[in-house]
Amino acid sequence: MKQSIRYLTSREGTRIAWSSMGAGVPVVKAANWLSHLEYDLESPIWQHWTRFFGSHFHFVRYDERGCGMTGGDPRGLSLPNWLADLESVIDAAGIEGPFALMGVSQGAAACLAYAVRHPQRVSKLLLYGGYARGAYERGNPEAARMYRAIVDIARGGWNDQNPVFRQVFTARFIPDATDAQVQWFNELARTTTTAESAGALLEARARINVTDLLPQVAVPTLVLHSRQDGVVPLEEGRLLAANIPGARFVELESRNHVLLENEPAWARFREETLHFLGGEPSDRLAALTGRERMIVQRLVAGCTNAEIAASLFISDKTVRNALTRIFEKLGVRSRTQAMALLRDDGGLDR
Numbered sequence: 622m623k624q625s626i627r628y629l630t631s632r633e634g635t636r637i638a639w640s641s642m643g644a645g646v647p648v649v650k651a652a653n654w655l656s657h658l659e660y661d662l663e664s665p666i667w668q669h670w671t672r673f674f675g676s677h678f679h680f681v682r683y684d685e686r687g688c689g690m691t692g693g694d695p696r697g698l699s700l701p702n703w704l705a706d707l708e709s710v711i712d713a714a715g716i717e718g719p720f721a722l723m724g725v726s727q728g729a730a731a732c733l734a735y736a737v738r739h740p741q742r743v744s745k746l747l748l749y750g751g752y753a754r755g756a757y758e759r760g761n762p763e764a765a766r767m768y769r770a771i772v773d774i775a776r777g778g779w780n781d782q783n784p785v786f787r788q789v790f791t792a793r794f795i796p797d798a799t800d801a802q803v804q805w806f807n808e809l810a811r812t813t814t815t816a817e818s819a820g821a822l823l824e825a826r827a828r829i830n831v832t833d834l835l836p837q838v839a840v841p842t843l844v845l846h847s848r849q850d851g852v853v854p855l856e857e858g859r860l861l862a863a864n865i866p867g868a869r870f871v872e873l874e875s876r877n878h879v880l881l882e883n884e885p886a887w888a889r890f891r892e893e894t895l896h897f898l899g900g901e902p903s904d905r906l907a908a909l910t911g912r913e914r915m916i917v918q919r920l921v922a923g924c925t926n927a928e929i930a931a932s933l934f935i936s937d938k939t940v941r942n943a944l945t946r947i948f949e950k951l952g953v954r955s956r957t958q959a960m961a962l963l964r965d966d967g968g969l970d971r
Contacts, residue, residue, distance in 0.1 A: 623642065624640045624641065624642035624658070624662065624671075624675070625640065625641050625642070626638060626639070626640045626658055626659070626690065627639055627640075627713070629709055629710065629713045631702075631705060631706055631709045632705055632709065633697070633702070633705070635686055635691075635693065635694075635697065635702075635706070636691065636693060637683055637684070637686075637691050637706055637709060637710065638658055638683060638684045638689065638690035638691045639658075639681065639682065639683035639684075639710045639713065639714070640658045640681070640682055640683065641679065641680065641681045641714060642671070642675040642679075642680050643674070643675040643676060643677070643678055643679050643680045644678075644679050645677060645678050645679055646677075646678050646679065646720075646721065646898060646899055647678065647679040647681065647714075647716045647720035647721065648674055648678040648679065648680050648681070648720065648721045648722075648723055648747075648898065649681045649682075649707075649710070649711055649714070649716070649720055649721070649722050649723065650674070650680070650681065650682040650723040650724075650725065650728065651703075651707050651722070651723070651724045651725075651728035651729075651731040651732050651735075652682070652683050652684060652685030652688070652703075652706070652707075652728055652731075653685075653724075653725045653726045653727050653728040654688075654726055654727060654822065654826075655688065655806075655809060655810060655813055655814070656682070656684050656685070656688060656689050656813065657684065657688075657689040657690060657809065657812065657813045658682070658683070658684055658689055658690050659690065660689075660809060660812065660813070664805060664809060665799075665801060665802045665805050665882075666795065666798075666802060666805060666806050666809070666879055666881070667879070668882075669881075669882035669887065670880075673891055673894075674723075677895065678721075678898070679716075681710065681711075681714045681716070683706070683710045684813075685703070685706070685822075686698060686702070686706065687814055687815075687818035687821060687822055688813055688814045688818065688822065689813050689814075692814075695815075695817060695818035695821040695822060696821070698821055698822060698824075698825035699825065700730060700731070700734060700829065700831065703730065703731040703734075704731050704734045704735060704738070706731075707731045707732070707735050708735065708739075711735075711742075719741070719742055719743060719744035720742065720743065720744060721743075721744055721745045721746070721747060721898050722735060722736060722743050722745070722746050722747070723746075723747040723748075723749070724746075724747070724748045724749075724751050725748075725749050725750055725751065726749075726750045726751060726752070726852070726853060726878065727751075727752075727826045727829065728751070729748045729751025729752060729753070729861070730751075730752075730753065730829050730831050732746060732748065732751075733746075733753065733831050733834045733835065733838060734831060734834060736838050736839075736840050737834050737837045737838060737839075740839045740840060743840045744840065744841075745840060745841045745842070745843070745897065745898060746838065746840050746841070746842040746843070746865075747842075747843050747845075747894065747897065747898065748842065748843070748844045748845070748858075748861060749844075749845045749846070749890070750845075750846060750847060750850060750852070750853050750858070750878055750879075751844070751846075751853070751857070751858065751861060752829070752853050752857035752858070752860075752861070753829070753830065753831045753832045753834070753835055753857070753860060753861055753864075754829065754830050754832060754857065754860070755826050755827040755828050755829035755830065756768035756826070756827040757827040757828055758827075758828065758829065758830040759854075759857070765827075768823075768827055771789060771790070771823065772820055772823045772824055772827075773820075774786050774789055775790075775816060775819040775820045775823055776816055776817070776819070776820035777816070778816070779810070779811070779814075779815065779816035779819045779820075780811065780815065780816045784804075784807040784808075784811075787807045787810040787811060788803075788807060790806075790810060791803050791806045791807055791810070793851045793852050793878070794806065794851075794852055794877070794878045794879055795877050795878070795879055795881060796851060796876050796877065797875075797876055797877055797881065797884065798877070798881060802881065832860070832864065835860075835861065835864035835865050836864055836865075836866065838865045838866065838868075839866070841867065841897075842862075842865045842867070842868040842869070843868070843869050843871070843893065843894075843897045844858055844861045844862040844865070844868050844869070844870045844871070845858075845870075845871045845872075845873055845890060845893060846858025846859070846870075846871075846872060846873065847872075847873045847874075847875040847876065847877060847878065847880070847886065848872050848873065848874055848875065849875065849876040850875075850876070850877075850878050851876065851878065852878035853878065855872070858870070858872075869897075871889075871893050873886040873889055873890060874886050874889075874953065874954050885949050885950060885951065888908070888950070888951075889951070889953070908950045909947060909950060912933075912943070913943055913946070913947050913950075915933060916929055916933070916940065916943050916944065916947065917947060917959070919932060919933075920944070920956065920959065920960060921960050926940045926941060926944075944956070944959075947959065
């Protein structure tokens, strides 16, 4: 996929690398941890993200201070500067009319600040794995102590050729990754930032607290969060959704902070995103076989497993096994979630 990479100079003199690709509804993604505008297109960790958004939208993103192609001095890591950098990228992109704003992980803070300052420019706000409170602001001394230990590890061993130190971060971000994905993420960590920058970036994130902004958000908001996220606790996603007026919340069945391409939660993320942002029409049933479609039709109609089995002349065990596969394909884990998902989608009528 082709992209156009440019540089701009922020208001206080920092050089920022930014990229645009695709066409259609504009979506601007605020910078988040460990990105690289070039390598992300090849990465088994981020490639499917950039491919998805670049295929469906006019997708604008950038590398943050101290990271990726922006690189440079890690000083100036604060919410006012993160907001100013986001504003500069949006101005440079020359987007006309309202646009969708996406915040992943730490990027949520800058997006929230932008949406409050410029509500007339933001059409919709999409937050994934985000938080309003950094690790030092959550009232959990033990979690804060563990986070400080991670910062010390970053400062001490980030640049080491042996990936054992960086492996600490990889294991938290993508616990279900393959060996190849783990190796790629470890190398990305070393390539995209330095030990000094990594420590400064982590420390700055821990001190974020934008909870006061949440009630001021006045744009339609979708909050998605992995249920067993080991980097940002699920409660932080719930806090966002509970305090942003009218926000919709979706829990994704995953342990990964960065959703991987082969997991059902990624399919669910894509469907929810397209539905919310107005991309191409979705069909949640596309991955199901003909027999599985017949089963979910009866499921949504309220039939029991025994009733489904009798109507299709199959055994109860066959129905149970089929439902397990169906739940995996839909990215849900229960009968109730599947029924709600399919009823909202309306695909059973097609």
